[in-house]
Amino acid sequence: MEATAANPSIATVSRTTQPYRSSTLSFRYLTYRNKRFFPFSLTITRCSTTKSSQDSTLESSQSKCLTKGLVLDLGISKDSWDSEDIGSPVVKRFLSDNEERWYMWYHGSSSKQNPVSDSIGLAVSNNGIHWERGKGNVESNDDVGLVMSFGEDWWGFDTASVRPGEVVIMSSSKVRANSSVYWMYYTGYTTETVEFQSQGFTSRFGGNPERFHLCDESVEKSRVYYRSLPGLAISQDGRHWARIEGEHHSGALFDVGSEKDWDFLYIASPHVVFHGNGDLRMYYHSFDAKTGEFWIGMARSREGIKWLKMGKIIIGRYPCVTRNKRDGSYLMAYEGVDRNGKMSIGLAVSKDGLTDWKLEEEEEAVVAVGEGDAWDNEGVGCPYLVEMDGDSDHQWRLYYRGVGNGGRTGIGLAVSEGNEITRFTKQRGIHL
Numbered sequence: 001m002e003a004t005a006a007n008p009s010i011a012t013v014s015r016t017t018q019p020y021r022s023s024t025l026s027f028r029y030l031t032y033r034n035k036r037f038f039p040f041s042l043t044i045t046r047c048s049t050t051k052s053s054q055d056s057t058l059e060s061s062q063s064k065c066l067t068k069g070l071v072l073d074l075g076i077s078k079d080s081w082d083s084e085d086i087g088s089p090v091v092k093r094f095l096s097d098n099e100e101r102w103y104m105w106y107h108g109s110s111s112k113q114n115p116v117s118d119s120i121g122l123a124v125s126n127n128g129i130h131w132e133r134g135k136g137n138v139e140s141n142d143d144v145g146l147v148m149s150f151g152e153d154w155w156g157f158d159t160a161s162v163r164p165g166e167v168v169i170m171s172s173s174k175v176r177a178n179s180s181v182y183w184m185y186y187t188g189y190t191t192e193t194v195e196f197q198s199q200g201f202t203s204r205f206g207g208n209p210e211r212f213h214l215c216d217e218s219v220e221k222s223r224v225y226y227r228s229l230p231g232l233a234i235s236q237d238g239r240h241w242a243r244i245e246g247e248h249h250s251g252a253l254f255d256v257g258s259e260k261d262w263d264f265l266y267i268a269s270p271h272v273v274f275h276g277n278g279d280l281r282m283y284y285h286s287f288d289a290k291t292g293e294f295w296i297g298m299a300r301s302r303e304g305i306k307w308l309k310m311g312k313i314i315i316g317r318y319p320c321v322t323r324n325k326r327d328g329s330y331l332m333a334y335e336g337v338d339r340n341g342k343m344s345i346g347l348a349v350s351k352d353g354l355t356d357w358k359l360e361e362e363e364e365a366v367v368a369v370g371e372g373d374a375w376d377n378e379g380v381g382c383p384y385l386v387e388m389d390g391d392s393d394h395q396w397r398l399y400y401r402g403v404g405n406g407g408r409t410g411i412g413l414a415v416s417e418g419n420e421i422t423r424f425t426k427q428r429g430i431h432l
Helices: 055-066
Strands: 070-072 085-095 100-109 119-125 145-148 161-171 181-189 194-198 201-205 228-235 242-244 268-276 279-288 293-301 308-315 317-323 330-337 343-350 379-387 396-404 408-417 420-426
Touching (some): 085 379, 100 161, 279 317, 293 317
Parallel strands (some): 317 379
Antiparallel strands (some): 161 181, 293 308, 317 330
């Protein structure tokens, strides 16, 4: 079916390709250290083998324990565009008669950049586990690596950093595309600062939402954020991107709310779900200064460019929403923080994707931090769900950002136990 500006349609790639689109853990205060990250310590305290094992076997076993679930590490070379920090995985699976192909867009940064700025890169795989990555900018249609950097227009909303939120495969006369194109919804950051009062204390925003510092509760609490807004870029190969200007004067799709609104400070992690012709839904998060909590909100659109806000729907951040092909319900994976400050991943379900979101697990996270010296022992978040339709056991994959060992980051993978969506197990021994 050919798409129109008012009725965009999902484009099928090869035989079975479709875009995979994808509460309430309580949010408190997070602490990230914005510093240079160093390699993992190989000191193992919770993994062991039998006494008869050879030293090499022991070392291999310890390494697997340490990196359980890790599928993409930081770039090895100091010259790599993603040697400092990675996260925000957006993963798509493409099937044809002859092959299986996976794409992962993710954010990364390098210590070469001063100040540090996040860019978007692409890695590819034939199984979604072992990934091929690039060291620098993508040049050809078959290349991998850095695909999109911050904007160069001084008035733009994305002059400091960019991070992917979702990629939808779509065709529309609105962007004058003669064939299907990738639509990337992303977060753009500037260096604009905002001061506000929340629950009796004053905070100052002027940094990255994933890298902010909270002072001791006995003194003035301060956070550091970049002001961010949602943007749109399109591509015909997933590698070369052109920005599409939204209605906001900065080029963003829409603006933050007024001072009385819950999303006045910033808007981040736009995740778009194609519900049907003339009905696209964007889930995003912000920080409500009045309640002192992160909330996930929603906006709707007919063509994917002009959006109408619908308000906040659930406590949390970094939402990933997908429609379950088995029963038509909507699943939301999101990032939450427990009372001890550990980030973990929760799951909520809704019949229509609009209201009445219910937690799948009231007490426990579906993916928690790693134990001991694990690579993700300080936090897990930024989830992305992939439904493995066509498999007899209806398995789900959940890609996520892990933080551990002094702030070092990586991208991990957990899989469901068959169609039991509330039970995920981190993969073993898959890190290269």
